[in-house]
Amino acid sequence: MPYDRPQGRSPHDHERAGARRLRPPAVRLEEARRDYAELLGRGLALDLTRGKPSPRQLDLAADLLSLPGDRYTAADGTDCRNYGSPDGLRELREIFSGFLQTPVDQLLAVGNSSLELMHDCLVHALLGTLPGAERRWADEERVAFLCPVPGYDRHFALCERYGIDMIPVPMTAAGPDLAEVERLVAADPAIKGIWCVPKYSNPDGTCYSDEVVRGLASMRTAAPDFRIFWDNAYAVHHLTAEEREVADVLAACAEAGNPDRAFVFGSTSKITLAGAGVAFFGSSPANVAWLRGRNAKRSIGPDKINQLRHALFLRDADGVRAHMRAHRALLRPKFDAVLRGFAKELGGTGLATWSTPEGGYFIVLNVPEGCARDVVRRAKEAGIALTPAGATHPYGQDPKDSVIRISPSYPDLAEVEQIIRGVATCVRLVGYEKLVADAAE
Amino acid sequence: MPYDRPQGRSPHDHERAGARRLRPPAVRLEEARRDYAELLGRGLALDLTRGKPSPRQLDLAADLLSLPGDRYTAADGTDCRNYGSPDGLRELREIFSGFLQTPVDQLLAVGNSSLELMHDCLVHALLGTLPGAERRWADEERVAFLCPVPGYDRHFALCERYGIDMIPVPMTAAGPDLAEVERLVAADPAIKGIWCVPKYSNPDGTCYSDEVVRGLASMRTAAPDFRIFWDNAYAVHHLTAEEREVADVLAACAEAGNPDRAFVFGSTSKITLAGAGVAFFGSSPANVAWLRGRNAKRSIGPDKINQLRHALFLRDADGVRAHMRAHRALLRPKFDAVLRGFAKELGGTGLATWSTPEGGYFIVLNVPEGCARDVVRRAKEAGIALTPAGATHPYGQDPKDSVIRISPSYPDLAEVEQIIRGVATCVRLVGYEKLVADAAE
Numbered sequence: 016m017p018y019d020r021p022q023g024r025s026p027h028d029h030e031r032a033g034a035r036r037l038r039p040p041a042v043r044l045e046e047a048r049r050d051y052a053e054l055l056g057r058g059l060a061l062d063l064t065r066g067k068p069s070p071r072q073l074d075l076a077a078d079l080l081s082l083p084g085d086r087y088t089a090a091d092g093t094d095c096r097n098y099g100s101p102d103g104l105r106e107l108r109e110i111f112s113g114f115l116q117t118p119v120d121q122l123l124a125v126g127n128s129s130l131e132l133m134h135d136c137l138v139h140a141l142l143g144t145l146p147g148a149e150r151r152w153a154d155e156e157r158v159a160f161l162c163p164v165p166g167y168d169r170h171f172a173l174c175e176r177y178g179i180d181m182i183p184v185p186m187t188a189a190g191p192d193l194a195e196v197e198r199l200v201a202a203d204p205a206i207k208g209i210w211c212v213p214k215y216s217n218p219d220g221t222c223y224s225d226e227v228v229r230g231l232a233s234m235r236t237a238a239p240d241f242r243i244f245w246d247n248a249y250a251v252h253h254l255t256a257e258e259r260e261v262a263d264v265l266a267a268c269a270e271a272g273n274p275d276r277a278f279v280f281g282s283t284s285k286i287t288l289a290g291a292g293v294a295f296f297g298s299s300p301a302n303v304a305w306l307r308g309r310n311a312k313r314s315i316g317p318d319k320i321n322q323l324r325h326a327l328f329l330r331d332a333d334g335v336r337a338h339m340r341a342h343r344a345l346l347r348p349k350f351d352a353v354l355r356g357f358a359k360e361l362g363g364t365g366l367a368t369w370s371t372p373e374g375g376y377f378i379v380l381n382v383p384e385g386c387a388r389d390v391v392r393r394a395k396e397a398g399i400a401l402t403p404a405g406a407t408h409p410y411g412q413d414p415k416d417s418v419i420r421i422s423p424s425y426p427d428l429a430e431v432e433q434i435i436r437g438v439a440t441c442v443r444l445v446g447y448e449k450l451v452a453d454a455a456e
Numbered sequence: 457m458p459y460d461r462p463q464g465r466s467p468h469d470h471e472r473a474g475a476r477r478l479r480p481p482a483v484r485l486e487e488a489r490r491d492y493a494e495l496l497g498r499g500l501a502l503d504l505t506r507g508k509p510s511p512r513q514l515d516l517a518a519d520l521l522s523l524p525g526d527r528y529t530a531a532d533g534t535d536c537r538n539y540g541s542p543d544g545l546r547e548l549r550e551i552f553s554g555f556l557q558t559p560v561d562q563l564l565a566v567g568n569s570s571l572e573l574m575h576d577c578l579v580h581a582l583l584g585t586l587p588g589a590e591r592r593w594a595d596e597e598r599v600a601f602l603c604p605v606p607g608y609d610r611h612f613a614l615c616e617r618y619g620i621d622m623i624p625v626p627m628t629a630a631g632p633d634l635a636e637v638e639r640l641v642a643a644d645p646a647i648k649g650i651w652c653v654p655k656y657s658n659p660d661g662t663c664y665s666d667e668v669v670r671g672l673a674s675m676r677t678a679a680p681d682f683r684i685f686w687d688n689a690y691a692v693h694h695l696t697a698e699e700r701e702v703a704d705v706l707a708a709c710a711e712a713g714n715p716d717r718a719f720v721f722g723s724t725s726k727i728t729l730a731g732a733g734v735a736f737f738g739s740s741p742a743n744v745a746w747l748r749g750r751n752a753k754r755s756i757g758p759d760k761i762n763q764l765r766h767a768l769f770l771r772d773a774d775g776v777r778a779h780m781r782a783h784r785a786l787l788r789p790k791f792d793a794v795l796r797g798f799a800k801e802l803g804g805t806g807l808a809t810w811s812t813p814e815g816g817y818f819i820v821l822n823v824p825e826g827c828a829r830d831v832v833r834r835a836k837e838a839g840i841a842l843t844p845a846g847a848t849h850p851y852g853q854d855p856k857d858s859v860i861r862i863s864p865s866y867p868d869l870a871e872v873e874q875i876i877r878g879v880a881t882c883v884r885l886v887g888y889e890k891l892v893a894d895a896a897e
Binding site: 068073 | 508518525535537539541584614725732
């Protein structure tokens with residue numbers, strides 16, 4: 016594996032760090048205070064809040080801006096300019112069928128955002144009746160979702176918006192804690208779903224093991240209409256030459272006799288243009304027929320010109336792979352800079368651990384309990400905007416107040432280095448303050 | 457008024473028709489049977505079901521297919537390729553602000569379909585709480601909408617989908633029957649809304665009078681959260697040189713002290729590309745804040761590249777007007793052909809009346825009671841697909857079975873002439889059959 020990175024999630028040793036460790040906490044706190052004062056003096060205004068592609072990444076798709084040119088007919092003769100084709104263009108669905116592990120006939124291409132599709136699936140499950148459901152979720156006394164933590168704030172926001180209770184389950188290095196998930200879903204028929212980002216998970220970069228995928232697909236659920244919301248947002252977003260695969264959830268569900276259990280979501284938002292991409296929904300024939308039927312009354316058809324534009328630009332699966340290697344060339348140095356910066360500034364302090372993702376858009380920084388909010392606040396005061404602490408947990412409540420999400424994609428490399436040095440300073444300041452205060456008690 | 461058309465909605469006299477009238481019904485039925493047999497023999501396969509723009513109309517927007525070219529920045533510096541800008545591009549909203557009679561700060565540009573926006577407003581009213589509402593509509597014992605008839609089948613389909621009762625109210629030449637609407641909404645707090653296509657109404661082409669607009673805006677409603685769904689789908693879709701104006705509903709509502717009463721919808725679907733356009737939502741500041749808030753959890757921002765593309769192509773309001781004159785040059789001859797065909801084939805028969813729209817996409821053909829389904833069936837057998845009879849009424853039930861919607865935009869002119877001759881033959885066949893049968897009773 017060619018990824019030049021510290022191993023594991025434990026604190027990282029380093030010469031300078033080793034030297035630092037020898038000094039007593041009060042001295043280290045003084046150093047951190049001086050560094051923080053210096054940081055404040057620099058008047059930064061930097062933003063690391065969201066996982067947005069950088070302008071240079073978007074430049075990779077510049078050709079899209081003048082496509083489809085004089086073409087407007089799909090391979091099957093459809094005039095892409097007019098109404099219709101609710102499933103989306105077949106040639107585009109064919110390109111993504113393999114990546115999303117969904118047969119092309121069970122894959123819809125609709126809209127510009129997979130988040131919208133997840134939202135709409137929730138809404139239709141609330142106001143309609145899912146295959147296998149006894150009633151609409153709106154008519155249930157209580158609906159709950161399992162939320163592996165740390166997780167994606169927008170998933171949690173959708174649940175909160177629709178009054179769906181959120182039950183956190185811990186993430187492990189192989190995905191959500193399967194034993195805990197199995198125990199919960201077997202016992203409680205109100206638990207109707209689980210949020211999963213199976214590959215290069217947001218935010219901790221985890222790839223689900225085959226065992227976890229099979230377990231989720233085959234476990235006994237008290238709810239007959241339980242759904243896995245399989246947000247495969249980073250299916251092709253590798254940071255290393257080893258392109259990780261995750262087991263095929265639809266196949267696993269079908270094999271286990273639960274063919275309708277999983278909804279698969281994906282999009283080109285972080286492949287082509289973040290706001291002007293194409294989103295995908297894949298599932299069993301029954302679920303696809305269900306969503307197609309629900310959409311039929313709402314939609315006059317997706318933007319097929321944009322789909323044709325994407326098919327012409329990406330060409331085929333190899334085209335997608337080549338394009339993603341160009342993204343990797345831009346992203347990887349930023350992730351390396353974060354890992355290098357943390358190792359240099361925090362290694363050996365005992366104050367932090369962090370994830371070393373092989374793909375996706377995020378790094379998780381774990382700071383001592385009770386410190387994450389303070390670190391984010393201190394960073395903000397120094398002109399560095401981070402994702403709010405707690406955003407990785409349901410209701411914005413990280414019970415240990417220790418998880419910070421780092422999104423290095425958008426700023427340029429020099430800014431990333433500056434930001435990480437600044438964040439590390441804040442971690443040292445807050446961490447040593449706590450250490451000294453705890454010692455004084 | 458330069459529209460070369462028969463006046464009013466009454467049967468049209470014509471020399472040939474005059475001669476036809478003199479023959480007894482049984483003879484006329486024989487003629488119709490011969491004509492229908494000849495029609496069957498021609499093996500037609502023509503489609504007049506939906507109001508789709510023709511390929512030649514779509515050609516008018518050919519430049520869109522290679523825009524925005526090397527541009528990707530909005531006037532305010534926004535990188536349109538990335539996430540964000542939930543309200544949509546200001547420069548595009550400015551172009552449509554006047555046409556949709558909505559201040560630009562109260563106008564959102566989102567998605568590719570106003571139907572989706574109408575759907576989403578219903579869903580959010582069901583699952584959230586509208587400004588002025590006492591509770592979510594999902595928590596009401598009953599929710600009902602007024603449906604002026606004839607009307608748009610997709611409006612009715614949305615109500616049916618979400619269990620919203622539909623109460624038909626008759627259309628007049630000035631819009632929905634205001635006295636009836638006032639009576640109903642004053643008495644029944646379950647009536648939460650009314651569907652309106654205020655200009656060149658689908659399907660009968662009616663333009664609402666100022667009195668009707670003011671009446672709808674100011675009437676007392678038993679429901680505190682009553683909403684006018686103002687589907688201004690044909691705001692700029694004139695068929696004559698006289699570009700009809702309809703009173704400003706948002707201003708009228710504000711003046712009447714009901715600022716939050718109207719939701720305004722529009723789109724470029726029948727201006728630029730039917731599947732690849734931009735949709736708009738306009739309303740009071742409170743309603744806009746409400747929808748913006750509901751969308752915030754769902755959306756990663758609209759496709760701003762498509763909005764930039766549209767702004768560059770249309771340029772300004774005059775650009776839209778010029779573009780719509782080019783549409784008119786293509787559409788008007790088809791509408792004239794329909795009216796000419798009906799006058800020639802059905803004038804003086806006493807079997808049909810039809811609307812003479814000054815804009816929009818449809819003509820209503822009224823046949824004798826109990827005949828519409830049979831006419832559509834006979835046409836289908838002869839290879840002419842028409843919009844199903846009843847589609848213009850809630851639940852697909854036209855109680856008089858007499859309304860047929862004619863959509864002449866898509867086929868080319870020669871086909872329209874063929875179709876209308878065929879439809880007229882079916883009307884004569886079914887109509888005279890009924891006349892002869894009724895006489896025999």
